[in-house]
Amino acid sequence: MATEPSEASRATGADPYARKGPLEDVLILDCSMVWAGPYATKLLGDMGATIVKVEAARHMDSVRGLARPVPGVGAYPxxxxxxxxxxxxxYYNKLNRNKLSLCMDILEPAGREVFLELAAQADVVLENFGGGVFNRMGYTLEALQAVNPDVILVSMPPSGNGGPEGNYVGxxxxxxxxxxxxxxxxxxNDIPMKTxxxxxxxxxxxxxxGYIMTALMHRRRTGRGxxxxxxxxxxxxxxxxxxVVKYELSGAIADRIGNxxxxxxxSGAYRCAPDEAALGPAxxxxxxxxxxxxxEEWGGLATTIGHPELASDPAYATVEGRRAHHDAIDALITEWTLQRTPDEAMRELQAAGVAAGSxxxxxxxxxxxxxxxxxxxxEVDQPSVGRHLIAGVxxxxxxxxxxxxxAAPNLGQHSDYVLRTILGKTDEEIEALRATGVLSNYPTELLEG
Amino acid sequence: MEGPLTGVRVLDLSEYIAGPYCTRLLAGFGAEVIKVERPGGDPIRRWGAARGADDLETGPFHLYVNQGKRSVVLDLETDEGREALWKLIDTADVLVESTRPGQLARLGLDFDSVARRKPDLLYLSVTWFGQNGPYSNYLAWEITTYALSGLMSITGEDHREPLKNGGYLGQYLTGHKAFVAAMIGLWERGTSGLGQQIDISMFECIASLLEHFDMQWIYGHTIPPRAGNGARAAWGLYPAADGWVGVVSGPARRWVNIGVLMESEELRSDRYLAPGAQTELRDEIDALMLPWLVTHEKEDIYHRAQALGLPFGYAATPPDLFEVEQLEYRGFFERIDHPVAGSLRYPTVAAKFTDGLWSLGRAPLLGEHTAEVLASLPIEAS
Structure with missing residues (x-):
């Protein structure tokens, strides 16, 4: 089990999680899972908002993967x-840096009570369950407003709340x-493709x-949640x-046109000479x-690929003209790119003012x-994996x-810290909660075998 | 209607899609957005315009991303144009620009120069590659940044060329992130009273979308291939009677409902739930699903699946969207009149707020507000 950094730092008086940055005055209680909601709080946490990420030992964020994963699935060190x-x-560690992990069962009475105490302190409560799920868990807008009249509650189901698809999942x-x-x-001229x-x-x-920030600005201005x-x-x-507007104007639906x-x-992707130095085994x-x-860009391209005569050919002077010869132009470009690695091609073309990228x-x-x-x-140092690169801001x-x-926290790494610093709980109160089982740092499925 | 940004004045010097889409959102939440255009207008006005090369008013990008703004034409290459812009800067809270680094410095309008005169101005630079670094002077279009950011290498089929996403998602992405960045900047300025520069690039915005794939390299030293529409059965796009339906079979406890939906006893077999079975037995599973799928319509499949708790989708096109009851229920599309383009339905905003907060009119004609805005400025004092 990883140690809690705050224990060590408390001795020196420095708090590694001290509020700092443009959003240092914002506290978000984040019940969201997987990618959509956690991506929102990643963006705001990167700018200093305090993000308390709520998971439960029997309902971890699913991007933590299975407690005992299938071989070959997932990205592990x-x-x-x-x-x-x-x-x-x-997957989890990328999205959940700068967050505090509270592992507490918020469906159990003792956990529910603590959750509402946190909600009373929070500026924002975020969830991204399917439509209606958070309500059925007992966390309605009214329940949250009862403890925090100015609360901002953000719900983000697939098609919004209410209406014929309000309970749809996605x-x-x-x-x-x-x-x-x-x-x-x-x-x-081919089938639709996922992205x-x-x-x-x-x-x-x-x-x-963005809408969290909008609601915060509205509250600052009016006092209303x-x-x-x-x-x-x-x-x-x-x-x-x-x-959508184009369809309204003309009834036209855009075709699939590849690159x-x-x-x-x-416009296209053109095959180049292999480059294991840059691309590795692929x-x-x-x-x-x-x-x-x-x-001007066309002149740069035509000249660079060895066909300056096309730069001044009126048949190629417009986008429409070049589109009429697109296949032939593609063949000439490929003849040239095949002799160069992607990075060589990019550098030569960019030097000629062409928007090329490896x-x-x-x-x-x-x-x-x-x-x-x-x-x-x-680079960031995660307690269970050590130092690795991570996509920054x-x-x-x-x-x-x-x-x-x-780094992204281990499951429940900050439970004590959150209860102590945000709610002022004593060690005895935290121990009592742990004894009831609502606080745990270990997946329930493993305890139950 | 009063919005959270009522009283905030935005000078928008940006062009094309990303920057203008950012300021569309600021305008929707109440900011006053002055779109400063070069003589001849923002080139995006011509994209897709139906009435030929001289049509500056009916391009679909322009009509959408420039909703709710005022258009002021200024020639920043002239002393008079720059003088007017400086007066506008004196009254502004936010400036948004999308030029290649250095272009505004040539006109004395770079961040440092502007900040000296207006230290509380939030100065957003929304560009392809950002203000510094080895590519900062590179030229890009949508495909260039999709290529460099890694997303293209995982889109499409493994034996074919890497594939760009359709539409102009990269620019909307960058514009929407610029909106979030501006809101954070305004929030902080509300307490500090100070401006700053926010440098946002499309390259980094797309590189931030790589899901767990970059971690597969960083943690696992493996390079993910292009996986097409998916590597296992009952997860991805399948033909329906009238288009394409998205079959999504997770979570595992719902597998039995795939068989219920498609009226197939055989599909309900536990055999297909064994680890790896949906990859190994893909052809067999597909053969059981396809006869049912191709005899049902995509939206019918979608609603029936959802009634069984299955998170299906379908590949919607614009005409499909206008028929969706749920979107109608939420009032997502709003009809707005435009003096040249006529009365059209536009997407509004993807969230409902207790107090509304969103309100947006039509796109401006080129230079429609030049005289009125310039007349409101103080007479030359310096």
Whole structure:
């Protein structure tokens, strides 16, 4: 079992979890699981909000993985789940840095009481269960307002609360379909394609973070709390708003066009020479992506690939003209890219003013010199896995920078800390709670065999 | 209606999609957004415009992302244009720009210069690669950043080329994150009274979306392949009678309901729940599901599955969305009139707040508010 850093630091008087950053005055009680909700609190926690992540020993966040995982599933250090896999899962550890782990059963009476004491202190309570689930657990808006009249309660079920689909369930994989993204993604004249990630989740998470800030600003201005009823499906649709308006204007539905572009030509991914130095064992999967908008960009491309005559050919002077010759242009580009690695092609083309980028795999993106120079991959020391890189922040504030202050917690790592520092509980009171079983740091399924 | 940002003035110098989408959200929550456009207008006005190259008013991107703003045309290459902009800066709380680093410095409008005169201004730079680093002067379009960020390498099929996401998700993503960043900046400014620069790049925004795949390299030293629509049965897109349906068979305790839904005794077999079975027996499972799926309509399948607690979806298109009762119930689409484009339905915002908080009108005509905004500025004093 990992030690609790605050024990050591209490002796020196320094609190490693001391509130710091632009959101240092914000406390969020986070009951969300998996990706969408935790992504919202990752964004706000990176900027200093205090995030109390609530899990229970019989209901851990599922991205901690199975207590005894199936071999080959999940991202563990050196592919070794270890004795406590739930504290070593890459998926969980990426999303839950800068958070405090409270492992407490909030369905048991003693846990319910403590949860409501925390809710009374919190600015925001966040959940991302299926529609109606949190209410059925007893945590209605009214119950939370009874202890905290100005509370901001954020609910983010797949299609919002209420209405014919208010109780529907969904994962990100379905949300990106329902929101219209999947119908737009795919190879030309081919079937729809999922996006590679469960895109519905981060979309809903980013929306959620923004609406939490909106409700906080409203409360600062008026003193009033809010119920924020977010629809994950609507969140995805907002990112395709132009398509909706285009359909309204003309009745047109966009085709799937692979890597081509409705407003540029050429546009595509072009095969390059293998590059094991940059791409590792997948070095043969070597490509460069590019798109051309203006005549100037086209001139840069045509000249660089050895066909300066096309730069001044009026047939290629417009996007429409180039689109009419797209296959032929693609063949000429590929003839040239096959002689170069993705990074060589990118550098030569960028020098000529062409928007080209190496198609990076996970190795190449983690090693990317630009991301490294901007501090996007900091290292963090997690008690059960040691020091590793982690994706950092994607915004840079000049005066109040955010960042990764501490690693994702082991299950229940901060239960005592939270109860002591936020609620002022004594060691005896905490021990009494532990004795009832509502506080635990060990998955119930393992205790029950 | 009063919104949480009523009284906040935003000067939006940004172009295309990301920056303007950020300020659309600020406007929706009550900010006054002044869209400063070059002579000839933001190039996004022309994208998809139905009435030819001279049509600056009916492009679908423009109509959507520039909703609720005022348009002021200023030529920042002239002394008069810059002078007017400085007066506007004196009255502003937030400035948003999307130029390549260095371009505004040439005009004396970079963050340091502006901060000297207006230290409480929040200055958002929304760009492809950010303000520093080896690629900061690179050119990009949507595909360039999808490529470099790693997302493209895991989208599509393993034996085919890597695939970009459809639409312009990268720019909406970046714009929406810029909105969150602006709100955090305004929150902090509310207590400190100080501005700052927020540097946000699309490259990093997309690289933040890699789910657990970057951890597979960092922790496990493995490079995930492109997995297409999924590597196991009953999880992914399947043909329906009228389109594509998303079959999602989790959680395991609900597997039996796949058989119930598709009226197949054989599908209910525990055999398909054994570890790895849904990968190994994929063809067998697909053969049992397909006859039922292709004889039912996608939305019918979706609702029947949900009634059994199965988290299905379907590949919706814009006309599908306008027929969804749930979206109608929530009033997600709002009809708004525009003097050139006419009366159209627009997406509003994805959350309902107790006190409303959201309100947004139409996109402005190019330069529609130039005279009125400039007339409101103080007469030259310096």
């Amino acid at each position: 050196d592919n070794d789940p270890g004795a406590e896999p739930w504290n070593r899962a890459g 994962y990100g994989v379905a949300i990106e379909q329902l929101g219209g993204i999947v119908a737009r993604t795919g190879y030309a 590679g990630i469960n895109y519905g989740d981060p979309i809903a998470g980013i929306h959620s973070a 809010s119920f924020v009823d977010l629809s994950q499906r609507e969140a995805a649709i907002m990112w395709l708003g132009d398509e 081509r572009d409705a407003y540029m030509a050429p 070095g043969h999967d070597a490509w460069v992506g590019l798109a051309v908008d203006t005549l 198609v990076a795999n996970m190795r190449r993106v983690v090693e990317d010199p630009h991301l490294r120079a901007r501090g996007f991959w900091p 994607s915004w840079h504030y000049s005066r109040t920078p955010g960042g990764v202050r501490w």
